[in-house]
């Protein structure tokens with residue numbers, strides 16, 4: 001493993017949260033919501049709009065072996081890919097913290113985050129109507145994993161606009177899955193999008209009860 | 210609570226807006242016939258976390274109960290005390306950072322270390338009983354309404 005040199009770690013160059021970003025000692029539990037979508041669809045923007053901390057990034061390195069070199073120790077064909085994930089935080093109360101993770105749509109990277117969707121309350125699928133099809137795979141995977149999600153259409157100025165029913169048909173979504181439009185750059189709009197997800201989760205919980 | 214104000218939901222396409230003229234050509238097909246639903250309680254019934262559901266999860270002793278729990282991105286870590294002078298630098302840094310609660314994800318970000326490296330370090334600190342892990346509220350704990358309501362309440366204040 002490739003640690004930073006010990007000098008770097010001890011000399012105080014690792015700075016923790018700014019004073020205003022420190023969680024109270026009473027913080028006892030955390031929940032997470034995942035914001036997922038294709039490249040450039042506004043994931044980082046949405047995380048940043050609602051986060052109380054400057055969005056942070058966690059990274060993971062994936063080493064991929066070349067073809068058929070499993071037991072070939074001398075092989076030079078391994079490649080390392082660094083995959084980053086942005087996240088932000090909202091203190092819901094003194095005890096409860098909500099984390100928001102913005103993650104790219106390519107499902108093949110999700111395993112890196114050790115249960116990113118496991119235990120997640122739900123997901124917001126951000127879509128761009130100029131490239132609807134990039135979200136198909138993500139939506140399918142969420143359905144398979146049983147992760148409840150809503151669709152948020154990020155309204156880019158030159159993107160085509162479609163009535164909700166047309167989007168629902170194109171995305172082959174259940175009637176109950178909410179579809180909303182949002183502007184990820186705006187705090188209120190992003191907050192409302194998260195609220196829509198929460199109301200949906202609440203209705204699912206009520207239906208189960 | 211009022212329903213979201215959503216221009217899409219108003220459903221009245223503005224014929225004057227050329228952006229409404231576009232037809233959707235792409236079509237997805239639902240993979241599962243059932244609407245999204247949360248799997249019920251039960252360890253081990255969840256989706257695999259890696260290709261082939263392999264042993265790529267890290268299990269830790271939480272110290273607070275005897276059940277083994279994986280470190281999650283949002284597991285809150287709190288140091289039990291100050292680092293000893295002989296501690297490994299990485300351990301000292303972690304202990305210094307989590308004098309107040311920080312999630313494993315935040316620790317990874319502040320230390321600029323890969324998330325998997327941080328989980329290894331945290332596993333060591335937990336084994337040495339130097340930190341507390343405040344387990345995330347997980348799906349296997351029933352997604353109870355009061356939790357959802359607490360989150361909604363918090364969002365409303367934003």
Ligand SMILES: Nc1nc2c(ncn2[C@@H]2O[C@H](COP(=O)(O)OP(=O)(O)OP(=O)(O)O)[C@@H](O)[C@H]2O)c(=O)[nH]1
Pocket residue numbers: 037038039040041042043044045046102104154155156157182183184185
């Ligand atoms: N008009 C408009 N622009 C947006 C909106 N959301 C994001 N953008 C812009 O779109 C660009 C990409 O946004 P990002 O938040 O970086 O997208 P991302 O999904 O994180 O992108 P990657 O991490 O690169 O996949 C930025 O220039 C944003 O300012 C939106 O709601 N409306």
Ligand SMILES: [Mg+2]
Pocket residue numbers: 043044045086102
């Ligand atoms: Mg981004």
